[in-house]
Amino acid sequence: MNTIAEQVAPIAAASEVKVETPFRRFCTAFLDSKVATTALIVLGILIFMALFAPLISPTNPYDLAVVSILDSKMPPGTKSLDGVTFLLGTDGAGRDLVSAMIYGLRISLGVGVMSGIFAMAIGATVGLIAAYFGGRTENIIMRIVDIQLSFPAILVALILLAILGKGVDKITIALIIVQWAYYARTVRGSALVERNKEYIEAATCLAIGHRRILFRHLLPNCLPPLIVVGTIQTAHAISLEATLSFLGVGLPVSEPSLGLLISNGFDYMLSGKYWISFFPGIALLITIVSINLVGDQLRDVLNPRLDR
Amino acid sequence: MTVFIIRRLMQSVLVVFVMSFLVFGGVNLVGDPVEMMVSDEADQEERERVIRSMGLDKPWYVQYGLFVANAAQGDLGKSFVYGEQALGIIVQRMPATFELALAALLMAIVIGIPLGVYSGLNSESRFSKVIMAGSILGFSLPTFWVGLMFIMVFAVMLGWLPSTGRGETVELLGINVSFLTTNGLSHLILPAVNLALFKISLVIRLARAGTREIVHMDFIKFARAKGLSTQRVIMVHLMKNIMIPVVTVLGLEFGGLIAFSVVTETVFAWPGMGKLIIDSIQGLDRPVIVAYLMIIVLVFVVINLVVDVLYSILDPRVRIQDVKG
Amino acid sequence: MNDSQPTLSVQNLETHFFTKEGVAKAVNGVSFDIAKGEIMGLVGESGSGKSVTGFSIIGLVDPPGEVVGGKVLFNGEDLVQAGEERMRQLRGNRVAMIFQDPMMTLNPVLRVDTQMIETVLAHDKSVSKDEARQRSRDALGQVGIPSPDERLKAYPHQFSGGMRQRVAIAIALLNKPDVIIADEPTTALDVTIQGQILYEAQKLCRETGTALIWITHDLAVVAGLADRISVMYAGRVVEQGKLDDVLDHPVHPYTVGLLGSVPGHNTRGQRLFQIPGMTPSLLKLPPGCAFQERCPRVDGACEADPGITHPVDGRNVRCFHPHLEEAAQ
Numbered sequence: 001m002n003t004i005a006e007q008v009a010p011i012a013a014a015s016e017v018k019v020e021t022p023f024r025r026f027c028t029a030f031l032d033s034k035v036a037t038t039a040l041i042v043l044g045i046l047i048f049m050a051l052f053a054p055l056i057s058p059t060n061p062y063d064l065a066v067v068s069i070l071d072s073k074m075p076p077g078t079k080s081l082d083g084v085t086f087l088l089g090t091d092g093a094g095r096d097l098v099s100a101m102i103y104g105l106r107i108s109l110g111v112g113v114m115s116g117i118f119a120m121a122i123g124a125t126v127g128l129i130a131a132y133f134g135g136r137t138e139n140i141i142m143r144i145v146d147i148q149l150s151f152p153a154i155l156v157a158l159i160l161l162a163i164l165g166k167g168v169d170k171i172t173i174a175l176i177i178v179q180w181a182y183y184a185r186t187v188r189g190s191a192l193v194e195r196n197k198e199y200i201e202a203a204t205c206l207a208i209g210h211r212r213i214l215f216r217h218l219l220p221n222c223l224p225p226l227i228v229v230g231t232i233q234t235a236h237a238i239s240l241e242a243t244l245s246f247l248g249v250g251l252p253v254s255e256p257s258l259g260l261l262i263s264n265g266f267d268y269m270l271s272g273k274y275w276i277s278f279f280p281g282i283a284l285l286i287t288i289v290s291i292n293l294v295g296d297q298l299r300d301v302l303n304p305r306l307d308r
Numbered sequence: 309m310t311v312f313i314i315r316r317l318m319q320s321v322l323v324v325f326v327m328s329f330l331v332f333g334g335v336n337l338v339g340d341p342v343e344m345m346v347s348d349e350a351d352q353e354e355r356e357r358v359i360r361s362m363g364l365d366k367p368w369y370v371q372y373g374l375f376v377a378n379a380a381q382g383d384l385g386k387s388f389v390y391g392e393q394a395l396g397i398i399v400q401r402m403p404a405t406f407e408l409a410l411a412a413l414l415m416a417i418v419i420g421i422p423l424g425v426y427s428g429l430n431s432e433s434r435f436s437k438v439i440m441a442g443s444i445l446g447f448s449l450p451t452f453w454v455g456l457m458f459i460m461v462f463a464v465m466l467g468w469l470p471s472t473g474r475g476e477t478v479e480l481l482g483i484n485v486s487f488l489t490t491n492g493l494s495h496l497i498l499p500a501v502n503l504a505l506f507k508i509s510l511v512i513r514l515a516r517a518g519t520r521e522i523v524h525m526d527f528i529k530f531a532r533a534k535g536l537s538t539q540r541v542i543m544v545h546l547m548k549n550i551m552i553p554v555v556t557v558l559g560l561e562f563g564g565l566i567a568f569s570v571v572t573e574t575v576f577a578w579p580g581m582g583k584l585i586i587d588s589i590q591g592l593d594r595p596v597i598v599a600y601l602m603i604i605v606l607v608f609v610v611i612n613l614v615v616d617v618l619y620s621i622l623d624p625r626v627r628i629q630d631v632k633g
Numbered sequence: 634m635n636d637s638q639p640t641l642s643v644q645n646l647e648t649h650f651f652t653k654e655g656v657a658k659a660v661n662g663v664s665f666d667i668a669k670g671e672i673m674g675l676v677g678e679s680g681s682g683k684s685v686t687g688f689s690i691i692g693l694v695d696p697p698g699e700v701v702g703g704k705v706l707f708n709g710e711d712l713v714q715a716g717e718e719r720m721r722q723l724r725g726n727r728v729a730m731i732f733q734d735p736m737m738t739l740n741p742v743l744r745v746d747t748q749m750i751e752t753v754l755a756h757d758k759s760v761s762k763d764e765a766r767q768r769s770r771d772a773l774g775q776v777g778i779p780s781p782d783e784r785l786k787a788y789p790h791q792f793s794g795g796m797r798q799r800v801a802i803a804i805a806l807l808n809k810p811d812v813i814i815a816d817e818p819t820t821a822l823d824v825t826i827q828g829q830i831l832y833e834a835q836k837l838c839r840e841t842g843t844a845l846i847w848i849t850h851d852l853a854v855v856a857g858l859a860d861r862i863s864v865m866y867a868g869r870v871v872e873q874g875k876l877d878d879v880l881d882h883p884v885h886p887y888t889v890g891l892l893g894s895v896p897g898h899n900t901r902g903q904r905l906f907q908i909p910g911m912t913p914s915l916l917k918l919p920p921g922c923a924f925q926e927r928c929p930r931v932d933g934a935c936e937a938d939p940g941i942t943h944p945v946d947g948r949n950v951r952c953f954h955p956h957l958e959e960a961a962q
Binding site: 552 | 691693695721722723724725726729730732733734737738739740741742743744748751752755756788790801804
């Protein structure tokens with residue numbers, strides 16, 4: 001026993017170092033860019049704020065006892081009748097804009113990330129199946145993907161929502177349907193390359209089941225491009241949700257995302273009450289820019305060969 | 309070349325058919341069109357009559373056949389709201405949207421390509437870094453919010469440019485256009501810039517990436533070794549190569565411009581197809597939605613076709629392959 | 634211009650690459666002369682600076698590289714000091730270059746005639762397009778491309794590798810240059826094609842009096858082609874002389890090693906000779922002779938720069954301990 005342990009120990013130690021090195025190298029490379037590091041920190045703060053919105057936000061924008069229509073359209077810095085300072089003013093319904101934005105961020109990020117995760121899961125599975133099985137399966141899947149991708153996402157989402165109606169669940173579904181094809185194409189692209197490598201051939205020769213080959217062997221090797229596309233797609237999804245909500249086909253008025261807040265402020269803008277649209281827009285911009293910057297750096301560091 | 313175009317045409321027809329089927333299915337089978345046509349108080353007999361008149365009692369393939377047959381004659385139903393042929397309403401609105409999209413496309417090319425090539429050639433210069441930062445911003449800014457800010461700054465605060473409508477139009481070849489009158493042009497600027505912003509960023513990136521790749525190719529160095537002027541090396545040898553991806557993507561993105569004009573038209577109250585579809589979705593004007601979709605499908609198919617042909621003209625390698633294949 | 638003046642005289646040329654890791658002295662004091670109609674082989678392993686020497690002559694070293702010293706006298710005019718516009722006038726006109734990979738040297742999206750005609754017009758605006766086309770056609774014929782009229786209208790991808798290299802050579806010949814720098818033009822080609830191109834090149838130089846610098850790592854190529862040979866190692870010319878002299882009686886230990894590692898007729902069954910060690914990093918060259926770490930004859934003296942010596946008549950050698958005993962045989 002002893003001897004075996006002695007023999008194994010150094011191997012284990014060596015493999016431990018090996019496992020950690022790529023990740024550490026990845027971190028060092030990522031943090032090499034100051035811009036990307038800042039973006040990552042900002043993104044962290046935003047996610048934190050979204051997660052703990054009820055604890056952070058000064059008021060609860062949905063609490064009708066707190067929100068008073070008398071406070072509506074107050075410019076930034078005004079004090080309410082109760083003596084609360086509205087740092088960024090109030091919106092048309094008299095909600096504190098800071099609080100509304102934090103809650104709006106929660107919805108925007110939530111919809112973006114949830115739709116991204118589901119779309120990635122579906123798209124990756126379909127893409128893997130297409131690449132692994134090839135032949136007619138691949139042809140049919142990729143034809144569908146191509147046709148869908150030849151239409152702009154916003155148009156497809158618009159039509160879907162016209163059929164489905166408004167709601168957080170519905171816009172999430174629409175965004176999943178819009179996005180899965182991007183993931184499918186990405187995963188298929190890299191899986192096609194991986195499929196022809198020896199280790200997959202070896203796995204096939206060992207008569208390992210299809211599912212195990214797909215998810216345990218093929219998928220991990222397709223992850224880098226998937227992560228990059230996932231980051232950038234999430235930014236797209238957030239932007240798309242805001243746009244659809246602005247167009248009045250996304251979220252109901254009762255659940256205002258950042259996009260809907262901007263849309264609500266649109267009516268007051270021409271009379272000079274800029275802040276209702278301006279500040280949520282800035283918040284949206286910061287969110288999307290930081291995700292995009294993180295995505296750009298991931299692309300540089302992971303360096304996958306992406307289509308286009 | 310002819311073989312190539314014929315094959316692409318056949319593919320396109322197939323796509324139109326598939327899409328017509330999906331549109332028909334999506335809009336006519338999901339949800340109940342009868343609910344839309346009949347008032348709540350109507351009795352069963354009234355409902356039956358409407359169902360028969362709309363052909364809804366027939367099996368779906370017959371319904372689809374009717375839909376296609378009517379569509380082929382340009383009949384996609386009458387708008388519930390306007391009481392006119394849906395197709396006619398859309399065709400009326402088309403020039404406004406195309407004018408906007410073309411103006412944006414032009415800006416993307418005229419502004420994006422020089423900036424992108426410059427940035428690719430001088431990637432370490434400060435101006436190039438400014439360009440890249442701008443393009444990241446252009447990618448991230450939500451179109452509708454930028455539009456709002458444009459209105460706030462240029463229309464409300466500075467009062468330089470009008471914020472809504474098309475302004476004065478004149479007829480050109482039987483189509484009303486804005487860009488030929490000063491007033492119309494002033495109305496066109498803000499929406500066009502707004503719509504173009506994303507594409508400018510895209511073109512900058514494509515042109516920059518292309519330039520950085522091509523500029524290190526041997527044939528560029530060889531062109532310089534031949535004693536060509538820098539201008540000719542860049543304008544002919546470099547540009548012709550980077551134009552291949554730029555034209556392909558831009559061509560495909562022209563469809564994106566038309567789609568995204570939905571947003572810009574809503575913000576600037578530009579009377580095009582995009583504004584119409586939003587109004588129709590909100591007013592549940594089903595025939596107009598269907599007609600819009602069919603037109604959009606056609607537009608996209610045509611765009612894809614044109615891009616493919618353009619691509620083969622630009623890149624001799626593709627052309628030859630296809631003739632052989 | 635008198636006859637004794639060399640067409641091209643490279644004197645103490647230094648080209649450095651200013652990289653993040655430090656200064657790489659890719660060309661570190663290279664000198665050679667080349668006369669009208671002469672063919673010189675510039676031989677060395679990859680990374681020895683032979684290609685950079687070629688690009689330095691023609692003024693096409695890309696940043697972070699830079700020519701930092703020496704002279705390139707072309708008919709007496711120093712090209713290192715010449716302005717960009719003057720260099721443009723000379724490039725492709727008086728001094729032409731042919732690149733290594735024929736698949737990459739022609740622009741894939743331009744027709745061959747475009748790429749040829751522009752070369753003529755760039756240097757002589759008075760030539761009409763038809764005349765330029767005529768000259769292009771003649772040049773294609775000259776390098777042995779059949780039915781040049783048709784081929785002018787073709788795109789590069791419609792040519793095979795060997796044909797493309799012929800087109801590149803034709804382009805180099807268009808303006809009847811005084812010097813052609815050929816940077817491994819046959820390395821990427823099949824041996825049979827290689828032979829044809831070598832033959833054509835040699836014939837053309839003899840006919841037109843063009844001086845030719847043939848850069849290669851392949852001694853066999855140079856053996857059948859050049860009049861003189863310069864062997865480069867780590868940015869320096871270590872041995873230079875008449876082709877047959879150098880090949881038959883190399884005196885620099887590096888040349889000796891290089892020739893020794895070429896498989897010959899009588900090496901079958903024997904272990905091939907290898908030069909031990911590796912090329913030193915250009916960032917950290919040892920002081921003195923760059924070959925000292927791999928040299929069997931090294932001693933303390935080698936830590937100083939040997940400079941150019943003439944141990945044998947008509948031979949330039951950078952070495953304290955040349956193989957004179959063999960040369961004397």
